[in-house]
Amino acid sequence: MEKTKYYNIIEDFIIEQFLFGSKEDLQRDFSLLEQGIIDSMGVLEIATYLEDTFNIIILDDEVIPENLDTIDNICRFLETKVKCAG
Amino acid sequence: MCGIAGICCINSSDRFDADTICSMLSSIRHRGPDESGIYLDNHAALGHCRLSIIDLAGGIQPLSNENEDLWITYNGEIFNFPELKRCLDKHNFKTRTDTEVLLHLFEDHGIECLDMLNGQFAFAIWNSSKKELFLARDRLGIRPLFYTIQDNKIIFASEIKAVFQYPRIDRELDCIALDQIFTFWTTLPGYTAFKGIRELPPGHYLHLKNGIITIKQYWQTPLCREDSSEYSDLKEASEKLSCLITDSINIRLRADVPVGSYLSGGLDSSGITAKIVNKFNNRLTTFGIRFDDPDFDETAYQKHMVNHLKTNHTELLASNNLIADNFDRVIYHSEKPMTRTAPAPLFLLSKVVRDSNYKVVLTGEGADEFFGGYNIFREAKIRYFCARQPEATWRTELFGRIYPYIFNNPRMKKSLQAFFTRGMLDFENPYYSHCLRWANTCRIKSFWDKPFQKSVGQYDAIGELDSFLPGGFGKWDILSRAQFLESSLFMSNYLLSSQGDRVAMAHSLEIRLPFLDYRLLEALAALPRRWKISGIKEKFILRKIFENDLPADILNRTKQPYRAPVINALTADSSSYSSNMVSEDMVKKSGIFDYNKVSLLLKKIKNNRQPSEIDNMALCLIVSTQMLIDQFICNPVKIPEPYQVDMVIDKRNKN
Numbered sequence: 001m002e003k004t005k006y007y008n009i010i011e012d013f014i015i016e017q018f019l020f021g022s023k024e025d026l027q028r029d030f031s032l033l034e035q036g037i038i039d040s041m042g043v044l045e046i047a048t049y050l051e052d053t054f055n056i057i058i059l060d061d062e063v064i065p066e067n068l069d070t071i072d073n074i075c076r077f078l079e080t081k082v083k084c085a086g
Numbered sequence: 087m088c089g090i091a092g093i094c095c096i097n098s099s100d101r102f103d104a105d106t107i108c109s110m111l112s113s114i115r116h117r118g119p120d121e122s123g124i125y126l127d128n129h130a131a132l133g134h135c136r137l138s139i140i141d142l143a144g145g146i147q148p149l150s151n152e153n154e155d156l157w158i159t160y161n162g163e164i165f166n167f168p169e170l171k172r173c174l175d176k177h178n179f180k181t182r183t184d185t186e187v188l189l190h191l192f193e194d195h196g197i198e199c200l201d202m203l204n205g206q207f208a209f210a211i212w213n214s215s216k217k218e219l220f221l222a223r224d225r226l227g228i229r230p231l232f233y234t235i236q237d238n239k240i241i242f243a244s245e246i247k248a249v250f251q252y253p254r255i256d257r258e259l260d261c262i263a264l265d266q267i268f269t270f271w272t273t274l275p276g277y278t279a280f281k282g283i284r285e286l287p288p289g290h291y292l293h294l295k296n297g298i299i300t301i302k303q304y305w306q307t308p309l310c311r312e313d314s315s316e317y318s319d320l321k322e323a324s325e326k327l328s329c330l331i332t333d334s335i336n337i338r339l340r341a342d343v344p345v346g347s348y349l350s351g352g353l354d355s356s357g358i359t360a361k362i363v364n365k366f367n368n369r370l371t372t373f374g375i376r377f378d379d380p381d382f383d384e385t386a387y388q389k390h391m392v393n394h395l396k397t398n399h400t401e402l403l404a405s406n407n408l409i410a411d412n413f414d415r416v417i418y419h420s421e422k423p424m425t426r427t428a429p430a431p432l433f434l435l436s437k438v439v440r441d442s443n444y445k446v447v448l449t450g451e452g453a454d455e456f457f458g459g460y461n462i463f464r465e466a467k468i469r470y471f472c473a474r475q476p477e478a479t480w481r482t483e484l485f486g487r488i489y490p491y492i493f494n495n496p497r498m499k500k501s502l503q504a505f506f507t508r509g510m511l512d513f514e515n516p517y518y519s520h521c522l523r524w525a526n527t528c529r530i531k532s533f534w535d536k537p538f539q540k541s542v543g544q545y546d547a548i549g550e551l552d553s554f555l556p557g558g559f560g561k562w563d564i565l566s567r568a569q570f571l572e573s574s575l576f577m578s579n580y581l582l583s584s585q586g587d588r589v590a591m592a593h594s595l596e597i598r599l600p601f602l603d604y605r606l607l608e609a610l611a612a613l614p615r616r617w618k619i620s621g622i623k624e625k626f627i628l629r630k631i632f633e634n635d636l637p638a639d640i641l642n643r644t645k646q647p648y649r650a651p652v653i654n655a656l657t658a659d660s661s662s663y664s665s666n667m668v669s670e671d672m673v674k675k676s677g678i679f680d681y682n683k684v685s686l687l688l689k690k691i692k693n694n695r696q697p698s699e700i701d702n703m704a705l706c707l708i709v710s711t712q713m714l715i716d717q718f719i720c721n722p723v724k725i726p727e728p729y730q731v732d733m734v735i736d737k738r739n740k741n
Contacts, residue, residue, distance in 0.1 A: 017690060020683035022532050033504050036525050040492070041698040043501035064500040 003028075004075045006054075011071055013049055018042060028071045043068050050074070056081045088147070089117030089591075090159040090231075091133040091243040092210050093252065094219045097297030098238055099128045102738070107133040108728035109251040114244055115726065116419075117161070117591045121146050123733035125157050130212045130219065133731075134159040137594050139341050139445060141182040146733050149185055151193050152178055155215040157735075158189045161244055162207025162229045163598070165337035170202060192220070197291060200304045204337070204604060208286070210242065214737070219294040225305045225604050226452075227288025227578040230587055234283050240294060245588075246283050246421045247725070250718070256282060257719045259678070259711075261541045264423070268531050268707065269524050269547045271425045272580040275554060279422050279714060288578045305604070306556055307573055308611035310566040316612040323617060324630040327609060331631065334603035335361050338448055345598075346371040346444045348435075349399065351387030353625060353632065353643060354450030354459075358600055360635035362448065363395045372397040373439050373447065375404050375431045382649050387640060394637055402438045404431035409655040414663050414713050418723060419592040420584035423711040425527070425703045427650045433589035440593045451586060452601035455573040456610050457628045458618035459645055463568050464488050466519035467619060469510040470564055482507060487622060490644075516560045517548065519568030524548070530704045533687070535680045551575075565615045652702040653691055656709050667712035676715045679708055 007028075015023050018037050025037065032038045038046070047063050050056060058081065067077040091110035093102065107124050111133045115122070118135030125132040125148040134147035140163075148157045164170065167184035170191060177190045184205075191199040192211055197220070206228035211220045221242060223231050232249055233242035241252045250257060260281040266273045273279065275287035286292055289305035317323035335358060339345050347359045349372040363370050372392065377383040385401075392399040409430040416433045417424070439447055454460050465488065472481040482503040486493035493499055508522055515521055531539070554574070559567060582599075590597045600606075610618075613627065620626035629641055656664045666672060668688060673681045687704060691697050697705075717723050 016686060020533065020686040021680075022683070025532070033501070034508060036529050039526065039698050039700060040498055040502040040505040044495070044498055045698070047497065060496040060499075063497040065504040068501070069504070 004079060006075045006078050007071065009053070010074050010078075013046075014038075014071065017045065017049075026071075030071075031065075031069050032071075033065060033069055046074065050078060050081075054078060054082055054085075056085050088137050088161040089114035089135045089244045089248070090161045090208065090210060091248045092131060092159060092212075092219075093239050093241050094130040094212065094294060096235070096238050096240060096294065096299070100239070101128070102126050102131040104131075104731075104734065105728060106252060107131040108731060109725065110243055110248040111135050111731065112728045113247045113251050113725040115729065116594055117244055119594050121733075122729070122731040123147055123735070124731050125159075125212075125735040125737070127214055127737040129217055130157075130214070132157055132159045132210060132212060137445060137596065139163070139343055139596060140184060142342055144181040145183040145185060147185060148735065149181070149183075149189060150735075151189055155213060156189060156193055157212045157214060158185060158192075158209060160185045160188060160207065160209035162205055162209065162224065163340075163596070164188055164203050164205040164207065165340060165598075166202075166204040168340075197293070197304070200291065206598070206602075208244065216295075220291065221286055221293075222291040222304075223286045223288055225289045226307070226573075226582065226602050228582050228587060228599060228602065230583055231286045232278060232283055233286065233292070235299075240299065245419075246278060246280060247418075247718070247723075249283055250722075251725065257722070258282075259715065259719070261538065262545055262547075264678070264711070265531070265542050265545050266547045266550075267423050269528050270551075270575050271527060272422070272575060274547070274550060275574070275579065280718070288574075307570065308608050309570050309573075310558075310562045311611040317614075320617055320627065320630065323613060324627050327606065327613075327627065328631045330603065330606045330609055331357075331600060332361060332365060334600040334606055335448065336366065337603075338598040338600050339366055341446050343445050344371070344443075346373060346439065346442075346447045347397075348372070348447055348449045348597075349374045349388060349391055349397065350450070350648065351384040351389075351391055351640070352450065352646065352648075353628065353636075353640065354453040354601065356387075356391045356450075356636055356640050357453075357628070357632040358448055358450050359391065359397065360395060360632065363397065364635060368396075370395070370397045371442070371444065372399045373435055373442075373444075374399065374401045375435055376401050377431075377650065378403070378405050379651055379654070382651065384646060387643065390637065391640060394640075400438060400442055402431070402435050404434055404650065406651055406655040406658055408434055409650060410658060410662055410664060413656065413709070414717065415592065416584075416589060417710050417713040418717050419588045421588070421714070421718070422580075422584055423707055423714055424580075424584055425706055427652050427655055427706060428648060429585040429589045430655075431650050432585055433592055436590045436593040436595040439595050445594065446596045446598060447590075449586075449597050449599055450601065451581060451597075451599045452577070453625065453628060454645070455569060455577050456601065456607055457625045458565060458569065458615075459625045459628075460572060461488050461624075461645070461647070462519055462523065462572065463565055463619060464622050464624055465506060466564050466568050467622065469507060470513055470518070472507055473510040473513060476511070484622060513564070516555065516567060517551075517571065518564055520571050526700055527703065529700060530707055533679050533683045533704060533708060535677060538678050563615055565619065652706045653697055656705060657688070657691055664709050664713070667709050667716065672712060672716070675720065676712055678711055678715070684708060 120138040122135040132148045164184040167187040208229040208231035258281045263277045617627045
């Protein structure tokens with residue numbers, strides 16, 4: 001999959017917020033939950049960040065691992081949301 | 087309760103002076119402020135500082151047997167000593183103490199005497215004619231005992247700070263022990279945070295004879311001995327266990343000073359307190375903690391119990407400021423990095439108790455481990471239940487029953503379920519219940535600086551844990567395995583020390599733990615698991631046991647974990663000692679953590695982006711490790727000048 005325009009923003013956020021600078025631990029299709037990079041609060045944190053940064057509203061039902069558990073999934077989800085919002 | 091210290095030649099003799107042993111005692115005088123004594127000969131030096139509880143006038147130590155070849159320095163209580171004394175009628179007793187009962191028991195039965203003791207203790211017995219040293223620690227490790235070997239001598243004491251008073255002991259953190267703490271939240275048995283300093287594990291003894299040191303286990307925590315013929319039904323089982331709890335409380339009220347009780351408002355301490363009031367002392371004094379933060383506070387339940395039992399209650403408000411201001415003292419006394427600040431309120435409470443002129447309190451510690459109270463047990467049970475039918479999504483809804491406060495947030499539900507079901511199919515894993523917790527904690531190692539990471543190398547803490555497991559562990563049921571891990575690691579090596587003995591003895595307070603009576607634990611091992619956790623109802627049988635002692639709302643309370651604030655306490659004041667410990671200068675100086683990462687964590691906390699559980703733990707581990715290094719290695723806390731001991735027994739020229 002091609003890297004979308006959101007990729008670097010999301011990656012930087014995760015590296016700073018959850019990995020405290022350790023870039024080497026991160027791969028785009030790694031499950032962030034499975035890898036222990038985020039816990040359940042982390043999913044919420046990502047959702048809040050996306051809402052604040054991209055001016056979108058994420059429904060409660062959308063806060064699920066399928067949308068927010070890998071960088072690729074987050075980017076894909078974000079594309080759809082921004083398109084809808086636009 | 088007391089402090090002990092000693093130095094013993096391994097296979098030579100030496101000229102001991104009184105100064106070293108007096109310095110050792112001086113560093114732990116908080117454990118025994120009432121009187122002190124030392125014994126010296128050409129092979130050994132023993133020291134003792136005493137907190138007088140039984141035979142106030144007559145119990146000074148070290149104490150000898152009739153012909154003065156055996157000498158004991160002893161910290162603890164043998165609660166069944168009056169019964170044991172009846173079998174020792176051929177001996178002439180100088181005192182009314184349990185110390186002397188123990189010494190004569192050892193004289194008559196040797197090492198086997200340990201099986202007869204019901205208590206909490208750590209002691210040394212020196213056989214001056216055979217030149218043999220014997221050290222032992224109680225079954226569960228309620229009382230501490232540390233040692234090291236240097237200059238062909240074994241140096242031992244109740245606390246590590248006393249061992250450090252022996253000249254030229256290296257003060258260095260042990261990277262292997264740190265790796266264990268950053269996995270299990272505590273060290274594995276035998277390890278301490280300091281390189282070269284060992285702890286005698288619970289239920290073990292050490293014997294020095296003919297220059298050879300042997301360490302052996304004399305008791306193993308019983309957990310998996312399901313014998314269906316033992317109990318015919320739930321009623322019979324709860325009656326039998328109730329009698330054992332009552333007797334356990336009864337013998338723990340033995341003292342020549344008044345005995346109080348901790349009362350949090352939770353099931354365990356309420357049950358113990360109610361039994362004391364109903365059966366033994368209806369004018370009981372109780373002590374409890376309140377918190378500013380409603381998430382941690384249990385005041386309403388505590389008040390309810392106080393009104394119900396009409397105890398004379400004193401409470402302490404553990405504010406964030408108080409926790410922050412005292413956290414360094416907590417680390418000084420506990421001598422270990424910690425994942426939580428929860429020991430701090432108990433440190434503060436022990437001062438309140440002492441200021442109220444109480445030296446002894448009973449506490450409810452231990453019920454969660456052995457009666458099945460912790461969420462980690464229930465979590466494992468639900469994960470196993472989900473794993474058997476992974477498609478049945480309703481099963482994962484059960485997690486919401488044990489964590490209602492986080493599942494109440496509809497946004498979190500799915501991700502929480504995903505979080506808890508990680509690795510759920512791996513039930514062949516002997517650490518099924520704990521692997522999720524350990525994997526999360528291991529993430530905090532990413533804060534380590536590269537050179538420090540390198541010194542840890544490929545060390546595998548979980549691999550080493552394998553060697554501590556009892557035979558057949560892998561075949562035990564999931565609850566028994568989880569209980570073993572929780573009790574032998576977290577309880578013995580953290581709760582009973584950092585959150586138990588050490589923070590109580592910091593203010594010369596003895597805690598006694600009726601739920602840890604070994605007779606009760608052996609009876610519980612034979613109990614069907616479903617009576618510990620029924621469905622997901624925790625401590626099922628304990629609720630039956632306390633049915634007639636407690637009001638219904640206390641009896642049916644869901645467990646509220648005892649927690650204390652971390653981030654709000656440790657980062658509130660930028661000029662505080664804890665903030666200074668994570669300054670660039672201090673972090674770089676200690677060489678354990680990567681300052682860039684620490685600063686990103688601090689930035690995250692400052693921006694208040696809902697710090698997670700791991701962020702809280704990471705901050706607490708980093709601050710406490712830094713404090714440990716500062717107080718024991720970089721700027722060692724100065725001990726009070728060696729004091730004038732009350733008794734010196736000098737046998738140096740007679741040997």
